[in-house]
Amino acid sequence: MENSRLPQTFFRREAPELARELLGCILVRQTPAGITKGLIVETEAYSQEDAASHSYKGETARTAAMFGPAGHAYIYFTYGMHYCFNVVSGGIGHGQGVLIRALEPLEGIELMKQRRHKHDNHELCNGPAKLVQAMGITRADYGKALYKGNLYIEKSSGNAIEIKSGPRIGITKAMDAPWRFWIDGNQHVSR
DNA sequence: CTATTGATTGAT
DNA sequence: TCAATCAATAGG
Numbered sequence: 037m038e039n040s041r042l043p044q045t046f047f048r049r050e051a052p053e054l055a056r057e058l059l060g061c062i063l064v065r066q067t068p069a070g071i072t073k074g075l076i077v078e079t080e081a082y083s084q085e086d087a088a089s090h091s092y093k094g095e096t097a098r099t100a101a102m103f104g105p106a107g108h109a110y111i112y113f114t115y116g117m118h119y120c121f122n123v124v125s126g127g128i129g130h131g132q133g134v135l136i137r138a139l140e141p142l143e144g145i146e147l148m149k150q151r152r153h154k155h156d157n158h159e160l161c162n163g164p165a166k167l168v169q170a171m172g173i174t175r176a177d178y179g180k181a182l183y184k185g186n187l188y189i190e191k192s193s194g195n196a197i198e199i200k201s202g203p204r205i206g207i208t209k210a211m212d213a214p215w216r217f218w219i220d221g222n223q224h225v226s227r
Numbered sequence: 228c229t230a231t232t233g234a235t236t237g238a239t
Numbered sequence: 240t241c242a243a244t245c246a247a248t249a250g251g
Contacts, residue, residue, distance in 0.1 A: 080246070088246070098235060116232025118247050135246060165247055206246050 039190045044183040046191075047107035047125055051081035051132040054125040055217050059199055060192035063139060065171040067186065070147045072171050074139025074161050076189075078218040078225045080204045082122070084131035087209035091131030101179045103131045109187065111168075111178045118165035121173050123182065123189070137205070137216070139167045140224040147172075163226045 042061065047054060058076050065072045082089035082102075090112065095103045101110040102124055110122040110133045122133035139161035141148055148160045148170040161167040173187065182188050198220040203211050205226070218225045 082246070090246075093236090096236075112246080113234060114245055115247050116234070116245090118232095120246065122246085137246090163247070204246070208245085 041183065042107075042189045042191055044105070044107040044181070047123060047182070048127065049106075049125060051083050051125045051134055052215055054123065055079040055081040055134045055215065056199055058123065058134060058136070058189070059217060059219050060195065060197050062142065062190040062193075063136065063167075063171065063187075064190055065144075065173065065187050067172050069172070070144050072144030072147055073142040073190075074167065074171065075142055075224075076136060076138075077140050077222040078136075078138035078216070080135040080137055080217070081125075081215040082133055082135065083126075086213065086215075088204065088207040088211075088213070089132070091133075095131065099131065102133050103129055104179065105181075107181060107183045109173075109177050109180050109182060111173065111175060113175065119168045119173065119175065120164040121168050121171075121177075135164060136167065137164045138162050138218070138224055138226045139170075140222060141170070158224060162224050 061076050063074050084091045090099045091102045108124045122135045124133045126132040141160050152170050160170045200220045201214045201217045204216040
């Protein structure tokens with residue numbers, strides 16, 4: 037039985053706000069091999085006016101999903117070996133999204149360990165390309181809607197969390213923008 | 228700290 | 240066609 041899946045309307049807001057709202061929500065992946073769930077503990081916002089964003093120079097074949105409707109998946113391949121997962125935010129044509137940087141594993145942990153070839157819980161989802169691997173997300177999920185289908189997000193449990201923010205990681209431009217958000221004190225944040 | 232690895236992009 | 244860049248990770 038499925039808990040409350042977030043509807044498309046939830047994602048229709050500006051990236052920094054959505055990045056905050058997604059903290060404490062649960063990313064869910066259903067596959068024939070089993071279900072995996074993780075609490076979202078770290079995010080980063082990217083917008084079109086932002087020099088560090090893939091959408092900064094306008095829409096390209098690679099970034100098309102960022103300019104599409106909110107609540108869909110933008111997945112990019114980088115460094116010749118890693119995929120990362122974003123949730124598209126804002127309106128159609130806006131070119132923005134929220135990078136999911138880290139999860140706290142909740143369910144399907146054995147499956148995550150198999151996919152990651154790791155046995156330490158803290159090494160399963162504490163980085164953007166790591167959680168993609170642990171959740172079994174692939175290029176085939178590019179552009180897919182998260183408000184339907186087998187990859188989706190459940191609403192926050194409502195537990196009180198303290199949110200911190202700071203500069204984003206791994207970028208070489210707009211390093212002053214404090215658009216990385218994380219749950220204070222959570223042990224699964226990437227660093 | 229370094230090596231890895233190849234798609235994407237914009238300039239020749 | 241070519242070269243630079245890259246929202247990262249694993250292993251010393």
